[in-house]
Amino acid sequence: xxxxxxxxxxxxxxxxxxxxxxxxxxxxxxxxxxxxxxxxxxxxxxxxxxxxxxxxxxxxxxxxxxxxxxxxxxxxxxxxxxxxxxxxxxxxxxxxxxxxxxxxxxxxxxxxxxxxxxxxxxxxxxxxxxxxxxxxxxxxxxxxxxxxxxxxxxxxxxxxxxxxxxxxxxxxxxxxxxxxxxxxxxxxxxxxxxxxxxxxxxxxxxxxxxxxxxxxxxxxxxxxxxxxxxxxxxxxxxxxxxxxxxxxxxxxxxxxxx
Amino acid sequence: xxxxxxxxxxxxxxxxxxxxxxxxxxxxxxxxxxxxxxxxxxxxxxxxxxxxxxxxxxxxxxxxxxxxxxxxxxxxxxxxxxxxxxxxxxxxxxxxxxxxxxxxxxxxxxxxxxxxxxxxxxxxxx
Ligand code: SF4
Ligand code: SF4
Numbered sequence: 287x288x289x290x291x292x293x294x295x296x297x298x299x300x301x302x303x304x305x306x307x308x309x310x311x312x313x314x315x316x317x318x319x320x321x322x323x324x325x326x327x328x329x330x331x332x333x334x335x336x337x338x339x340x341x342x343x344x345x346x347x348x349x350x351x352x353x354x355x356x357x358x359x360x361x362x363x364x365x366x367x368x369x370x371x372x373x374x375x376x377x378x379x380x381x382x383x384x385x386x387x388x389x390x391x392x393x394x395x396x397x398x399x400x401x402x403x404x405x406x407x408x409x410x411x412x413x414x415x416x417x418x419x420x421x422x423x424x425x426x427x428x429x430x431x432x433x434x435x436x437x438x439x440x441x442x443x444x445x446x447x448x449x450x451x452x453x454x455x456x457x458x459x460x461x462x463x464x465x466x467x468x469x470x471x472x473x474x475x476x477x478x479x480x481x482x483x484x485x486x487x488x489x490x491x492x493x494x495x496x497x498x499x500x501x502x503x504x505x506x507x508x509x510x511x512x513x514x515x516x517x518x519x520x521x522x523x524x525x526x527x528x529x530x531x532x533x534x535x536x537x538x539x540x541x542x543x544x
Numbered sequence: 545x546x547x548x549x550x551x552x553x554x555x556x557x558x559x560x561x562x563x564x565x566x567x568x569x570x571x572x573x574x575x576x577x578x579x580x581x582x583x584x585x586x587x588x589x590x591x592x593x594x595x596x597x598x599x600x601x602x603x604x605x606x607x608x609x610x611x612x613x614x615x616x617x618x619x620x621x622x623x624x625x626x627x628x629x630x631x632x633x634x635x636x637x638x639x640x641x642x643x644x645x646x647x648x649x650x651x652x653x654x655x656x657x658x659x660x661x662x663x664x665x666x667x668x669x670x
Binding site (some may be wrong): 364433471472476477487 | 591592595599603606608610611612613614615616617618619620621622626629632633636658661662663664666667
């Protein structure tokens with residue numbers, strides 16, 4: 287009696303489990319088998335081995351010159367305008383002594399010291415932010431761009447501590463109420479993630495130059511640093527340029543014509 | 545058997561309660577899923593309906609990784625058609641009503657995705 291009951295239960299439970307599994311698997315594989323996804327690049331995508339930016343600081347003389355670029359970036363990426371210490375910054379301007387901390391001489395051109403300079407993520411060749419990010423929410427693309435996947439960011443802010451350029455902002459609040467007009471083509475971010483400039487990788491992938499470069503009308507140049515024939519390499523050859531904090535060895539991809 | 549009166553009636557009650565989901569469902573009307581408002585100007589989704597119904601999240605995860613990590617932002621569907629691998633630019637341009645499309649099912653199934661804390665739902669639905 288005892289034995290046959292055990293056997294009955296075994297057989298019964300196995301057959302129920304088997305039936306269930308078959309139903310589930312049958313349903314799943316039928317739907318999945320019909321779909322063979324593949325992905326490709328946009329035919330227009332701009333390509334480079336190492337994207338770099340050259341900013342002609344001599345050309346930025348008025349507030350409007352700066353604002354045109356900042357506004358273009360803000361609109362393209364739904365960057366909120368939050369006043370005070372919790373502001374979100376992708377591209378902004380600052381004084382000479384804050385931009386080039388390594389290279390201040392005691393007596394030098396007043397004109398150069400009085401200029402303002404654009405600051406943004408440098409898309410470093412050795413990005414400390416990528417090294418310290420525990421989730422790979424920050425990563426380096428093959429084209430040299432340091433990109434963000436906000437789905438993965440856990441807001442630990444290691445990257446903010448790692449970045450020597452202050453190029454990252456933390457979302458202390460939900461940014462949406464601070465965006466004047468939301469651009470439906472680009473996501474906003476959420477409270478609790480870290481954000482920064484992405485060299486407009488979404489525009490490059492669609493065949494367009496970065497929004498700030500476009501708005502600068504020739505004052506900012508963008509191109510492939512690895513190509514000796516490129517515009518950026520020619521500009522570097524012909525002009526005296528600086529990079530920020532070169533002694534740290536992060537190898538910034540943003541150059542300033544002085 | 546001791547107390548057979550109680551034991552047997554107890555067993556009968558237990559069986560009745562235990563098996564309620566089975567005969568209760570047999571007696572009731574068939575379950576019908578929630579009514580979604582579908583796009584009026586489109587006949588077909590990017591993949592067959594059954595696939596979209598059961599695996600849209602898997603697909604969106606693949607779209608994200610392909611677009612962000614590999615720069616491959618064009619999805620080639622199983623019927624050869626190509627689509628921008630973008631929730632906002634592709635999905636929401638047909639499904640313009642988040643409340644009557646996404647939310648209807650998600651509420652019914654008690655699933656609360658937080659896509660919309662970052663991705664912008666189409667205008668007029670939030
Ligand atoms: S500037 Fe900062 S955020 Fe940009 S790549 Fe370098 S370390 Fe990372
Ligand atoms: S805050 Fe986000 S991006 Fe920065 S290190 Fe942490 S997980 Fe990575």
